[in-house]
Amino acid sequence: MATAPGLATGAWTKYVRGPGAWGRDMAEGGLIEDVPGGEGEEARAASAPGADAFAAAIAMDEARRDPELARKAGDYLDRHSRLIALQIEHFEEDNRLATQAAKRKRFSDRLKNALQVFLALAATVGGLGLLVMLHDDLTSRRVVVDAFKGPAAFAARGLTGEVLAAGLLDQLQKLQDATRSARKGLSTTSAWSSDIKVEAPGTGVSIGDIDRLVRARFGHDVHIGGDVVQAETGEVALTVRGDGVPAKTFQGPAADLDKLAAQAAEYVYGRSQPFQFATYLTSNGRDAEAAAFLPGALARAASDHERAELANVWGNAYVNLNNQALAVQKYRLAMALEPTNWKFWGNLVGAAELDEGEEAGWREGQAMLRAVAKGPKDKRPELRLLINPATTSFDLPLMLASNLDDASRNGGAGAKTSIDGPAIADNYALMHDPASAARYMASSDPEDSTTRAEALLLAGYAALDRGDPAAAVAPLEAFWKAWQANPSLQAAYFDTPCFLGLAYGLTGRMAQAEAVFKRTGAWSRCYAVHGDALERSGDLAGAERVWAQGIAVGPDLPSVYLHRGLSELKRGELARARADLAAAHARSPHWADPLEGWGEALAREGRWRAALARYDEALKYAPAWKELRQARETAAKRGQAAAVSRR
Numbered sequence: 001m002a003t004a005p006g007l008a009t010g011a012w013t014k015y016v017r018g019p020g021a022w023g024r025d026m027a028e029g030g031l032i033e034d035v036p037g038g039e040g041e042e043a044r045a046a047s048a049p050g051a052d053a054f055a056a057a058i059a060m061d062e063a064r065r066d067p068e069l070a071r072k073a074g075d076y077l078d079r080h081s082r083l084i085a086l087q088i089e090h091f092e093e094d095n096r097l098a099t100q101a102a103k104r105k106r107f108s109d110r111l112k113n114a115l116q117v118f119l120a121l122a123a124t125v126g127g128l129g130l131l132v133m134l135h136d137d138l139t140s141r142r143v144v145v146d147a148f149k150g151p152a153a154f155a156a157r158g159l160t161g162e163v164l165a166a167g168l169l170d171q172l173q174k175l176q177d178a179t180r181s182a183r184k185g186l187s188t189t190s191a192w193s194s195d196i197k198v199e200a201p202g203t204g205v206s207i208g209d210i211d212r213l214v215r216a217r218f219g220h221d222v223h224i225g226g227d228v229v230q231a232e233t234g235e236v237a238l239t240v241r242g243d244g245v246p247a248k249t250f251q252g253p254a255a256d257l258d259k260l261a262a263q264a265a266e267y268v269y270g271r272s273q274p275f276q277f278a279t280y281l282t283s284n285g286r287d288a289e290a291a292a293f294l295p296g297a298l299a300r301a302a303s304d305h306e307r308a309e310l311a312n313v314w315g316n317a318y319v320n321l322n323n324q325a326l327a328v329q330k331y332r333l334a335m336a337l338e339p340t341n342w343k344f345w346g347n348l349v350g351a352a353e354l355d356e357g358e359e360a361g362w363r364e365g366q367a368m369l370r371a372v373a374k375g376p377k378d379k380r381p382e383l384r385l386l387i388n389p390a391t392t393s394f395d396l397p398l399m400l401a402s403n404l405d406d407a408s409r410n411g412g413a414g415a416k417t418s419i420d421g422p423a424i425a426d427n428y429a430l431m432h433d434p435a436s437a438a439r440y441m442a443s444s445d446p447e448d449s450t451t452r453a454e455a456l457l458l459a460g461y462a463a464l465d466r467g468d469p470a471a472a473v474a475p476l477e478a479f480w481k482a483w484q485a486n487p488s489l490q491a492a493y494f495d496t497p498c499f500l501g502l503a504y505g506l507t508g509r510m511a512q513a514e515a516v517f518k519r520t521g522a523w524s525r526c527y528a529v530h531g532d533a534l535e536r537s538g539d540l541a542g543a544e545r546v547w548a549q550g551i552a553v554g555p556d557l558p559s560v561y562l563h564r565g566l567s568e569l570k571r572g573e574l575a576r577a578r579a580d581l582a583a584a585h586a587r588s589p590h591w592a593d594p595l596e597g598w599g600e601a602l603a604r605e606g607r608w609r610a611a612l613a614r615y616d617e618a619l620k621y622a623p624a625w626k627e628l629r630q631a632r633e634t635a636a637k638r639g640q641a642a643a644v645s646r647r
Contacts, residue, residue, distance in 0.1 A: 143172060143222045143224060143268065143272050143273070144222065144223045144224065145165045145166075145168055145169045145172070145224050145225075146165065146223055146224065146225040147160075147162050147164075147165050147225075148164040148165045148168075148225065148226045148227055148228060149226075149227035149228070150164050150227065150228040151228065151229065151230050154228060154230075164226075164228055164261075165225075165226075167257070167258065167261040168224070168226070168240065168261050168264055168265055168268070170261075171261050171262045171264070171265030171266075172265045172268065172269060174262075174265075175265060175266065175269045175277070175280055176276070178280055178283065178284060179276050179277075179279050179280040179283060222242055222243045222244060222245065222272045223242050223243050224240060224241070224242035224243075224245060224268055224272075225240070225241060225242060226238065226239050226240040226241060226264070227239055228257075230254070231251075234253070234254065235251055235252060235253055235254065236251070236252070236253075236254045236257060236260070237249050237250070237251045238250045238251070238257070238260040238261065238264055240264045240267065240268055242268070242272070244271065244272065245267075245268055245271040245272055246271070248264070248267055250263045250264050250267075270293060270297070274293075274294075274297035274300070274301070274306075274310060275297075275306065275309050275310055275313065277293070277297075278290050278293060278294055278297060278310060278313040278314070278317070279313055281293065281317070282313060282316050282317050282320060285320075285488065287316075287317040287318075287320040287321050287487075287488075288317075288321065290313065290314070290317040291314065291317045291318065291321065294310055294313065294314045294317070297310050298310045298311065298314070304337045304338065305337075305338060307337055308333075308334045308335075308337035308338040308341065308344065309334075311330050311331075311333040311334040311337065312330070312331065312334040312341075312343065312344050312347060314330040315327045315328075315329075315330035315331040315334065315347055315351060316347070318330060319347075319350070319351055319354070319491050320487060320488045320491055321487055322487040322490050322491055324351050324354040324355035325355050327347075327351040327354075327355070328348065328351045328352055328355050328356070331344055331347045331348040331351055332348065334347075335348060342368075342372075342381030342382075342385045343381070343385050345368050345371075346368065346381070346385045346386065346387065346388045346389065347388065348364060349361055349364045349365045349368055349388040349389050349392060350387075350388035350391070352364045353365075353388070353391075353392055354491065354494060357522075357553065357554070358392065358523060358524050358553075358554045358557055359553065359554045359555070359556060359557070361388075361392045362392040362393060362554070362556050362557060363556075364389075364392075365388060365389035365390075365391075365392035365393060366389070366392075366393070368386075368389045369386075369389050369393075372386070382405060382409070383398075383401050383402050383404075383405035383406075384402050384403075384405040384406035384409060385402075386398060386402050387399060387402040387403065387406070390402055393587070393588060394557070394558055394559070394587075394588040394591055395588060395589075395590045395591070396427060396430055396431050396590060396591055396592075396621065397431075397590045397621055398590065399427050400424065400427040400428070400431070403420050403423045403424045403427060404420075404424060406420050407420035407421070407424065419444060419445060419448055419450060419451070421440045421441065421443055421444025421445070421451065421454075422440075422441070422444055422448075422450045422451050422453070422454030423450075423454075423492075424440045425437040425438075425440040425441045425444070425454055425458065426454060426457065426458075428440065429457075429458055429461050429462075430461075431592065431621065431622045431624070431625070432465075432592070432622050432624060432625035432626070432627075432628070433622070433623075433624035433625070434458075434462065435624065436624065437458060438458075441454065441455060441458065449482070449486060449488070449489065450488075450489070450492065452482070453479055453482050453483070453486075453489055453493065456475040456476065456478050456479040456482070457475070457476070457479055457493075457496060457499075459472075459475035460472040460475045460476040460479065460499055460500070460503065461499070463475075463503075464499065464502065464503065464506075469502070469503045469506035469507050470503075470507050472499070472503040473500070473503045473504065473507060476497075476499055476500035476503050477500060479496070479497070479500070480497050480500050480516065483496075483497055484519075494520075494521070494523065495520060495521070495523035495524075495525045495526055497516055497519070497520045498516065498517060498520050498523065498525055498526035498529050498530065499529065500516050501513040501514075501516035501517045501520070501526070501529065501530065501533060502529040502530075502532055502533050504516065504533070505529075505530075505532070505533020505534065505536055505537060506532075506533060506536050508537065510533065510534075510537050513530075513533050517530050522553060524550055524553070524554045524557040524558075524559045524560060525559045526550075527546055527547065527549060527550025527553070527554075527559070527560050528547070528550060528559040528560045528562065528563035528564075529563065530543075530546045530550075531543040531544070531546045531547040531550070531560070531563060531564065531567070532563055532567070534546060535567055543567070544564075547560050547563070547564045556587055557587060558583075558584040558585075558587040558588035558591060558594065559584075561580045561581070561583040561584035561587065561594070562580070562581065562584040562591075562593055562594050562597065564580050565577045565578075565579075565580030565581040565583075565584060565594070565597055565598075565601075566581075566597050568580060569581075569597055569600060569601050569604075574601050574604055574605055577597070577601045578598060578601045578602070581594050581595075581597045581598040581601060582594075582598060584597075585598060590621050591621065592618040592619070592620075592621040592622035592625060592628065593618075593622075595614045595615070595617050595618035595621075596614070596615065596618045596622075596625075596628050596631065598614045599611045599612075599613075599614030599615045599618065599631065599632075599635065600631065602614060603631070603634075603635050603638070606642070608635050608636075608638050608639030608642055609639055611635045611639075612632065612635045612636055612639060615628060615631055615632035615635055616632065619632065
């Protein structure tokens, strides 16, 4: 049976189920009220399975016979289609609105969650900030300068209590800045400078007030106050006092108020921070004042650790004063108070070398290095503390690493009593790396006495290395003059003037050379270059005698073996040369010079492979040594050529 045009069969089966069912559906829908037909068996039949198809067939048949009915059905279907379209439109609008509402809800939920997370983080940060503040308060060890009292005449000139106290504060800060120490000292502040204007809820009290209250109750701050009084003579008297700082008055002309503040600052610094003040004195060439200050500071110390630190600084002062015997005493006192401190042991190594001789220093240094190697890794000392054991064994790479570590930890200034730049430059020069030496000299304070001395030494080294001893004399003479006038230079460069003796000897001025060797002392490098000077003057027997004396004094030190071996190499005594150069290498395994000389001796014997091995090993410890690289390349080529010729 054909369907009506434009209508799918499914539409008819949905809405046309016989006259009774159709009329009921429409009446219930409120669209058609009177449709002929009853609700008897036909209606029940229409609801039975297969009734829709049957009703559709009847309806189509009726529609063909009744045009009016067909028109009404068409009208109904048009209205119903518009209703469906309207419903679909409403559904789409409702769906759009519901989707927007869902999006707004999701955004609101996310914003709410983000706000909650932010508030939680803010509370956490605030809590952590409070904990940090409380920790800082409980562990605070600051020097706090309170406002001074001063005469009204001073205030009228702008010298209020805050201004007077600020002058003392500035002087304290200068002292701190001039103190070379790896140990952090107390910070300084004014009592009115750190107020934080955030009030605690409901109290009217600022966070700064709470901070000060907790610090005052539980911290360890040292509060310093004072006053300024103008005497009838016109002079002023500046008095400072504080926690653990007995009152002391400094008097002088009113025009010298800044000087009085500087004197008062040193007094406060010494009483409140004795270790830092003693270190400041030794760092700035005031070692005699440090030695005079330290007995009282040691007596006032509150713990063995503090006493040990002060004893160590005391030893440093005596080293700089070139009184090595007393330095050894103070370092041993420090170790007795704190036996596990590597810093004290390292300082003892250096002082023992200067006081008891290089062999004694070498033994102490080797004992320390063995203890370091055997100890657990987490208990080993910082590299900077190994400078003296490295020096006694002439381990140049370890010396360089130690000085570089010290410089990196202390802004290049060094925790020792001298700046690190010149020492690093000297290490590089002895490792035949003049470019790196120049770089560190360029970054070193040109006004420092050690910098000036090292610059002279480097010029002398360079002239000797290029075989021009006459050009080495002038800079080494200038170094010698500075060395004799400066105890600190004598401690830092205890054997270096002997290079002037070498320059004198190589230029035929043996009388002057002997005077330098005698004044400098019995050091291993001095025995080594003294023999060189004697040999150059034609006195080989004298040279052999001096070298033998040097080995007797320091049998475990490498320099004499090296210089005697190089002399034997020059004279063609290759077997003796190899023995001495091997002995020098055994005593200083990381020194390139003995390996280079040993390689040259092997090369002269035509043992190219063995020579190449010595050159390669030497390059590990002096990678920038140009002449060594050239010797290595020559040995490699000769070795290859010899191998080809044997084929």
